[in-house]
Amino acid sequence: MTSQELFENIKRKGSFLCVGLDTDINKIPQFLLETTDPIFAFNKEIIDATHKFTVAYKPNMAFYESMGVSGWNSLEKTVNYIRYNYPDIFIIADAKRGDIGNTSNMYAKAFFDAMEFDAVTVAPYMGEDSVKPFMTYVDKWVILLALTSNKGAADFQYVSEDGEKLFEKVIKSSKAWGNEENLMYVVGATKAEKLQEIRSIIPNHFLLVPGVGAQGGSLKEVAKNGLNDKCGLLVNSSRGIIYASSEQDFAQKAGEAAKEVQQEMAGLLKAKGLL
Amino acid sequence: MTSQELFENIKRKGSFLCVGLDTDINKIPQFLLETTDPIFAFNKEIIDATHKFTVAYKPNMAFYESMGVSGWNSLEKTVNYIRYNYPDIFIIADAKRGDIGNTSNMYAKAFFDAMEFDAVTVAPYMGEDSVKPFMTYVDKWVILLALTSNKGAADFQYVSEDGEKLFEKVIKSSKAWGNEENLMYVVGATKAEKLQEIRSIIPNHFLLVPGVGAQGGSLKEVAKNGLNDKCGLLVNSSRGIIYASSEQDFAQKAGEAAKEVQQEMAGLLKAKGLL
Numbered sequence: 001m002t003s004q005e006l007f008e009n010i011k012r013k014g015s016f017l018c019v020g021l022d023t024d025i026n027k028i029p030q031f032l033l034e035t036t037d038p039i040f041a042f043n044k045e046i047i048d049a050t051h052k053f054t055v056a057y058k059p060n061m062a063f064y065e066s067m068g069v070s071g072w073n074s075l076e077k078t079v080n081y082i083r084y085n086y087p088d089i090f091i092i093a094d095a096k097r098g099d100i101g102n103t104s105n106m107y108a109k110a111f112f113d114a115m116e117f118d119a120v121t122v123a124p125y126m127g128e129d130s131v132k133p134f135m136t137y138v139d140k141w142v143i144l145l146a147l148t149s150n151k152g153a154a155d156f157q158y159v160s161e162d163g164e165k166l167f168e169k170v171i172k173s174s175k176a177w178g179n180e181e182n183l184m185y186v187v188g189a190t191k192a193e194k195l196q197e198i199r200s201i202i203p204n205h206f207l208l209v210p211g212v213g214a215q216g217g218s219l220k221e222v223a224k225n226g227l228n229d230k231c232g233l234l235v236n237s238s239r240g241i242i243y244a245s246s247e248q249d250f251a252q253k254a255g256e257a258a259k260e261v262q263q264e265m266a267g268l269l270k271a272k273g274l275l
Numbered sequence: 276m277t278s279q280e281l282f283e284n285i286k287r288k289g290s291f292l293c294v295g296l297d298t299d300i301n302k303i304p305q306f307l308l309e310t311t312d313p314i315f316a317f318n319k320e321i322i323d324a325t326h327k328f329t330v331a332y333k334p335n336m337a338f339y340e341s342m343g344v345s346g347w348n349s350l351e352k353t354v355n356y357i358r359y360n361y362p363d364i365f366i367i368a369d370a371k372r373g374d375i376g377n378t379s380n381m382y383a384k385a386f387f388d389a390m391e392f393d394a395v396t397v398a399p400y401m402g403e404d405s406v407k408p409f410m411t412y413v414d415k416w417v418i419l420l421a422l423t424s425n426k427g428a429a430d431f432q433y434v435s436e437d438g439e440k441l442f443e444k445v446i447k448s449s450k451a452w453g454n455e456e457n458l459m460y461v462v463g464a465t466k467a468e469k470l471q472e473i474r475s476i477i478p479n480h481f482l483l484v485p486g487v488g489a490q491g492g493s494l495k496e497v498a499k500n501g502l503n504d505k506c507g508l509l510v511n512s513s514r515g516i517i518y519a520s521s522e523q524d525f526a527q528k529a530g531e532a533a534k535e536v537q538q539e540m541a542g543l544l545k546a547k548g549l550l
Contacts, residue, residue: 022377022378024381060374060378060381062372062374062378062379062380062381062382062385063378063381065381065382065385065389066381066382066384066385066388066389067389068347068351068385068389068390069344069347069348069351071389072343072344072347073344076343076344094374096372096373096374096398096401097337097371098371098398099335099337099369099371100423100424100425101425102297103297103335103337103338104337105337106299106335106337106338106340106341107337107340107341109341110337110340110341110343113341114340114341114342114343114346115343123371123373123398123400123401124400124430124431125398125399125400125420125423125431125432126371126398126420126423126425126427126428127425127426127427127428127429127430127431127432128426128427128430129425129426129427130425130427131427145400145401148375148400148401149375150375150376150401150402150404150405151402151403151404152401152402152403152404152405152406153401153402154402155399155402155403155448156399156400156402156441156444156445156448157400157402159434159436159441159444160436161434161435161436166431166434166441169431169434170431173430173431
């Protein structure tokens with residue numbers, strides 16, 4: 001998907017929401033455990049109920065891997081289900097991968113060939129040759145970790161050389177490796193005040209912002225500091241939407257929660273003159 | 276596995292070799308493609324031929340993920356095969372994972388519960404709460420990226436604040452998160468001259484050293500700068516061993532290649548007074 005196509009979807013839906021599919025067998029409604037593939041059954045219902053209000057889904061690899069082969073199978077079914085039923089949706093593998101070139105090539109194959117993801121999150125520690133193999137696919141995206149939303153972000157991401165912090169260096173170095181059509185950045189919403197600073201380095205790149213909702217970030221603050229003239233934001237919510245209810249009405253409640261976020265987003269897009 | 280048990284295995288086998296199972300469907304002998312699970316068939320033969328000369332195997336997750344569900348299935352069979360047939364072998368998931376605590380917990384479940392790995396490689400970018408969930412399992416290990424063997428290592432790992440480089444800060448910070456019984460470090464062999472410096476910070480921790488062989492590192496240099504009084508090293512070789520031949524004799528040739536490395540290692544252990 002190109003950035004223009006993504007922007008068109010955002011305008012059509014009045015939403016820059018990404019729904020995180022952190023599907024946990026211990027948190028889904030009990031009655032689904034009787035189905036042959038409870039993880040996929042849950043995802044399918046959630047997707048059907050929320051797709052109108054979201055432009056992206058982000059399955060979190062860890063949750064599927066924790067289930068072994070059957071989890072990987074549920075993941076493939078989920079990606080295929082989205083791809084064939086809602087082809088305008090942007091699908092992100094939240095995988096935080098990154099290894100020597102030869103190995104990153106294989107990860108790229110896993111997410112872009114073996115499965116039809118549009119993007120994969122990548123960790124920058126190993127540098128350029130660990131990131132570039134993901135950029136060789138047309139209309140596919142790297143979403144590189146810059147500033148994350150967790151407490152441990154403070155441990156290394158602020159290490160500063162000559163006044164330049166590591167997360168800034170990651171952004172400045174990496175933007176030369178790709179372009180605005182194959183590279184986005186993860187910027188944690190709990191650091192909304194940093195968004196302005198980051199926007200001054202990369203005014204046009206899309207940013208994936210996790211941490212709104214359960215992790216405490218404010219959507220209004222994120223929009224204020226992060227929106228650009230092509231939106232330029234994907235804001236993720238996982239637990240706040242997919243676990244809105246643990247009863248029979250879980251999908252309906254997830255749809256309502258997604259709609260609520262979408263409506264706030266539509267307001268913010270309008271205020272910015274983008275709708 | 277405890278560090279003492281690992282050291283006992285190293286002494287008994289006269290080897291600190293780790294064989295990397297970077298099993299690529301395009302590189303294994305053609306005739307194996309007729310079997311129902313060529314990846315597992317290859318691994319099984321390689322393991323049977325090399326286990327006497329190695330103390331560890333390191334399946335590289337990317338190669339299995341690139342095959343989708345069937346790859347994940349071959350991986351599980353490989354881990355189970357090693358676990359039940361050669362229970363003294365240390366099994367490393369080369370996964371380079373690391374995410375917010377909640378998600379790292381799920382990755383730990385994937386590698387330590389759903390599969391019986393002894394260790395998982397972890398990337399440090401997201402800090403303490405992304406690493407610690409892997410340390411809550413008894414006798415299981417985090418192998419944290421410190422200084423990697425690839426060209427891109429120079430991009431961020433040498434960022435220096437007040438004279439302290441990022442990879443040094445990663446080691447110094449993280450050694451307080453765990454101990455010598457649950458934390459090892461990845462130190463690339465192409466940076467053998469750095470090993471001495473790293474040994475001065477962590478004299479007792481085990482180091483996993485990739486990059487000997489295809490990536491150009493020298494075993495003698497690594498041993499000179501990295502061995503401690505309990506060995507303290509696992510040196511990985513992947514392509515140089517598992518692809519020693521692409522003919523019918525591939526397993527035999529892999530065994531011979533592993534034996535050759537083992538004999539050099541035994542000499543180095545003797546010279547150090549450890550055998």
